Amino acid sequence: MRMQLVDVHKSFGENHVLRGVSLAVEPGEVVALCGENGAGKSTLTRVISGAHQPDGGTVRVDGEAAVLKDPQAAMALGIEVIYQEFQQNLFPNLSVAENMHVLDREGRFGRLSVSRRRMAEAAASALKDLGLDIDVRRPVGELGVAERQMVEIAKAMTHKPRLLILDEPTAALDERESERLFGQIRRLREAGVTILYISHRLDEVFELSDRIVVLRDGRVTMDEPTGSLSPAQVVTAMVGDAVDDFYPKEHNATDRAVLRVRGASGGEAFHDVDLDVRAGEVLGIGGVVGCGRGELLRALFGLHPLTSGTVTVDGEPVKPRSPRQAIAAHIAYVTPDRSGEGLAMQQSVEANVSLPSLARFTKADVVRRGRERAETGKVMADLRVRAASPSIPAGSLSGGNQQKTLFAKWVMTGPRVLLMDEPTRGVDVGAKTEIYRIINGLTADGVAVVLVSSDLPELVAMSDRVLVMREGRPVAELAGDDVNEQNILEHALVGAP
Numbered sequence: 001m002r003m004q005l006v007d008v009h010k011s012f013g014e015n016h017v018l019r020g021v022s023l024a025v026e027p028g029e030v031v032a033l034c035g036e037n038g039a040g041k042s043t044l045t046r047v048i049s050g051a052h053q054p055d056g057g058t059v060r061v062d063g064e065a066a067v068l069k070d071p072q073a074a075m076a077l078g079i080e081v082i083y084q085e086f087q088q089n090l091f092p093n094l095s096v097a098e099n100m101h102v103l104d105r106e107g108r109f110g111r112l113s114v115s116r117r118r119m120a121e122a123a124a125s126a127l128k129d130l131g132l133d134i135d136v137r138r139p140v141g142e143l144g145v146a147e148r149q150m151v152e153i154a155k156a157m158t159h160k161p162r163l164l165i166l167d168e169p170t171a172a173l174d175e176r177e178s179e180r181l182f183g184q185i186r187r188l189r190e191a192g193v194t195i196l197y198i199s200h201r202l203d204e205v206f207e208l209s210d211r212i213v214v215l216r217d218g219r220v221t222m223d224e225p226t227g228s229l230s231p232a233q234v235v236t237a238m239v240g241d242a243v244d245d246f247y248p249k250e251h252n253a254t255d256r257a258v259l260r261v262r263g264a265s266g267g268e269a270f271h272d273v274d275l276d277v278r279a280g281e282v283l284g285i286g287g288v289v290g291c292g293r294g295e296l297l298r299a300l301f302g303l304h305p306l307t308s309g310t311v312t313v314d315g316e317p318v319k320p321r322s323p324r325q326a327i328a329a330h331i332a333y334v335t336p337d338r339s340g341e342g343l344a345m346q347q348s349v350e351a352n353v354s355l356p357s358l359a360r361f362t363k364a365d366v367v368r369r370g371r372e373r374a375e376t377g378k379v380m381a382d383l384r385v386r387a388a389s390p391s392i393p394a395g396s397l398s399g400g401n402q403q404k405t406l407f408a409k410w411v412m413t414g415p416r417v418l419l420m421d422e423p424t425r426g427v428d429v430g431a432k433t434e435i436y437r438i439i440n441g442l443t444a445d446g447v448a449v450v451l452v453s454s455d456l457p458e459l460v461a462m463s464d465r466v467l468v469m470r471e472g473r474p475v476a477e478l479a480g481d482d483v484n485e486q487n488i489l490e491h492a493l494v495g496a497p
Contacts, residue, residue: 001025001027001061001062001077001078001079001162001163001193001194002024002025002026002027002060002061002062002063002194003024003025003048003059003060003061003163003194004022004023004024004058004059004060005021005022005023005024005044005047005048005057005058005059005060006022006057006058006059006060007020007021007022007056007057007058008020008021008022008044008047008054008056008057008058008059009021009054009055009056009057010040010043010047010052010054010055011055016218017040017043017218018040018043018044018047018054018218019217019218019219020057020219021040021044021057021215021218021219021220022057022220023213023220023223025163025194025196026194027192027193027194028189028190028191028192028193028194029189029194029195029210029211030185030189030195030197030208030209030210030211031194031195031196031197031209031210031211031212031213032197032198032199032205032208032209032211032212032213032226033045033196033197033198033213033215034198034199034200034202034205034212034213034214034215034222034234034237034238035214035215035216035238035428036216036238036239036400036428036429036430036431038398038400039215039216039217039218039238039428040215040217040218041167041198041215042167044215045081045083045165045167045196045198047059047068048068048074048079048081048163048165048196049068049071049074049079049081049165050068050069050070050071050072050073050074050075050079051070051071053068053069061077075159077162077163078159078160078161078162078163079161079162079163079165080156080159080161080163080164080165081156081164081165081167082152082153082156082164082165082166082167082169083167089152090140090148090151090152091140092139092140092141093139093140093141094139094140095136095137095138095139095140096123096127096134096135096136096137096138096139096140096143096151097116097119097120097122097123097124097136097137098119099140099151099155100119100122100123100126100136100151100154100155100158101119101122101123101158120136120137122158123136123154123158124136126154126155126157126158127150127151127154129154129157129184130150130153130154130157130180130181130184131180131183132147132150132154132180134147134150134151144289144290144294145172145294145336145337146172146173146174146177146289146290147289148172149169149171149172149173150173150177150181153166153169153181153184157184161188161193162193162194163193163194163195163196164188164193164194164195164196165195165196165198166185166195166196166197166198166199167198168198168199168200168425168426169181169197169199170199170201170204170454171422171425171426172289172336172422172425172454173289173454174287174288174289174454175288175454175456175489176288176493177288177289178204178454182204182207182208185197185208186208197209200426200427200428200429200432201455202231202234202235202429203457205226205234206226206229206231209226210225210226211223211224211225211226212224212225212226212229212234214234214237214238216237216238216239216240221237221238222234222237235429238428238429238430239429239430246429246432246433247436247457247458247461247462248433248436248437248440249282249436249440249461249462250440250443250444251464252280252281252440252443252444252446253278253279253280253281253282253443253464254278254279254280254281254446255278256278256279257276257277257278257279258277258278258279258313258314258416258417258446258447258448259275259276259277259300259311259312259313259416259417259448259450260275260276260277260311260312261273261274261275261276261300261309261310261311262274262309262310263308263309263310264296264299264300264306264308264309264310264311265306265307265308265309266292266295266296266299266304266305266306266307267304267305267307268472269292269295269296269299269304269472270292270293270295270296270299270469270472270473271292271472271473272309272473272474273292273296273309273469273473273474274474275467275474277417277448277449277450278448279446279447279448280443280444280445280446280447280448281443281448281449281464281465282439282443282449282450282451282462282463282464283448283449283450283451283463283464283465283466283467284450284451284452284453284459284460284462284463284465284466284467284483285297285450285451285452285466285467285468285469286456286459286466286467286468286469286488286491286492287468287469287470287492288470288492288493289454291469291470291471291472291492292469292471292472292473293421293452293469294336294421294452296469297333297419297420297421297450297452298333298421299320300320300326300331300333300417300419300450301320301323301326301331301332301333301419302320302321302322302323302324302325302326303323303333306319306320306321313329313330313331313416313417314416316329318331327356327413329416329417330413330414330415330416330417331415331416331417331419332356332410332413332415332417332418332419333410333418333419333420333421334406334407334410334418334419334420334421334423335406335421336421336422336425338402338403338406338425339395339402342406342409343394343395343402343405343406343409344394345393345394345395346393346394346395347393347394348390348391348392348393348394349380349385349387349390349391349392349393349394349397349405350372350373350376350377350390350391352394352405352406352409353376353379353380353385353390353405353408353409353412354372354375354376354409354412355409356409356410356412356413357375357412357413358372360375361375373390375412376390376408376412377390379408379411379412380405380408382411382441383404383407383408383411383434383438384404384434385397385401385404385405385408386398386401387401387405398431399426399427399428399431400427400428400430400431400432400434401431403423403424403425403426403427403431403435404431404434404435404438407423407435407438411438411442415442415447416446416447416448417447417448417449417450418442418447418448418449418450419450420439420449420450420451420452420453421452422452422453422454422455423435423439423451423453424453424455424458432458436462439451439462451463456485456488456489457485459488460483460484460485460488463483464479465477465478465479465483466478466479466483466488468487468488468491468492469492470491470492470493475491475492476491478491
């Protein structure tokens with residue numbers, strides 16, 4: 001598909017989001033769309049997908065003016081979108097096969113009745129193309145975030161798109177799963193499918209794309225062949241200035257162990273984990289998705305059963321059977337799913353930040369709003385949460401400011417231990433640097449930090465030590481010069497458990 005956007009404008013009230021955007025994508029081309037959160041990428045995607053109507057400008061498909069009045073009109077032309085918040089498009093109580101085909105547009109499984117056998121076979125085949133072996137009868141709600149992401153991607157592939165838009169598709173994937181997706185993208189490109197690839201991970205952008213388009217403040221600031229550019233040039237086009245010290249790691253570790261875990265097991269997810277995290281230290285945990293790293297963090301926060309082992313914080317035994325007990329022990333947890341678990345998107349920013357700390361502001365069952373506003377306002381200012389007002393819904397913020405709101409929520413609790421699972425998922429380079437500085441501030445205050453990240457450069461740069469897990473067990477602990485991407489991958493993929 002050849003698509004052209006000519007002088008496209010879109011505003012929401014006084015907020016001018018797209019200011020005369022023009023670009024073209026050609027058949028068999030992978031175009032990377034880059035920009036900070038709030039630059040207009042999501043709005044542009046929704047214009048192309050028919051979810052938003054432009055206020056001005058022209059959309060052309062294969063040389064003809066097109067009116068994409070709704071998503072169905074875009075789908076009829078072969079336009080498929082996989083949004084960053086993909087989980088909103090999946091039904092947790094339905095099986096994988098049902099999610100992939102229950103809303104099938106072509107009626108391939110019958111209009112009045114559904115052939116479950118044929119539906120399951122088609123779903124399994126689509127997943128196999130992505131190198132996945134998932135039981136298609138399982139409810140989607142039982143899958144991890146990465147597996148659900150791959151189900152959403154496979155679902156889009158079954159509709160044989162002519163233009164496929166991928167919004168942060170690898171944010172929840174590990175290296176191995178990302179490579180599978182990259183292979184599928186290359187096959188689609190060879191078949192003549194047009195790809196619009198949105199990502200904050202510049203290594204992916206340079207590996208996959210033929211051309212890079214950058215948006216800043218609703219305008220195109222770069223549209224160049226990938227081979228003619230450097231990552232530094234792209235970052236400058238995104239933020240307007242060069243970003244120095246992208247990973248501003250500060251080493252604040254002391255010799256005092258704050259978090260100590262011995263012999264921790266969590267059912268089939270992880271086994272016999274021992275770890276210590278010192279005051280002011282960042283302990284990274286590496287490994288492929290499914291190695292048990294995420295479940296370990298959830299168990300330490302009381303969200304996953306800890307079937308054996310001991311946990312102490314500052315020498316005091318902790319039995320985190322629920323998040324309430326973990327919070328009481330000064331343990332905080334940044335979930336990888338901020339929209340589903342981390343924030344109440346319809347509630348105000350202020351309410352989200354103060355929620356775990358409400359007891360501090362409550363007297364005789366009455367919340368002292370003045371004190372609440374003063375303390376939440378201070379934390380928001382310290383963490384640079386940019387919101388027009390503390391009273392606006394959290395869901396109206398950019399992805400980066402939502403993530404900083406999630407951090408602010410836990411900073412308010414005064415944690416001694418901070419567990420972070422994919423803390424920069426889906427945020428732009430500027431917001432990432434701010435989040436790293438938040439982490440530095442916490443370690444400077446003596447907080448013990450545990451970092452799970454599928455972004456290997458981030459894991460290497462921001463960790464003092466890295467514990468590598470494979471098949472639910474620790475297989476290596478790396479420190480000093482041994483903390484590098486090659487060592488982490490070797491132990492994660494081939495190290496003996």
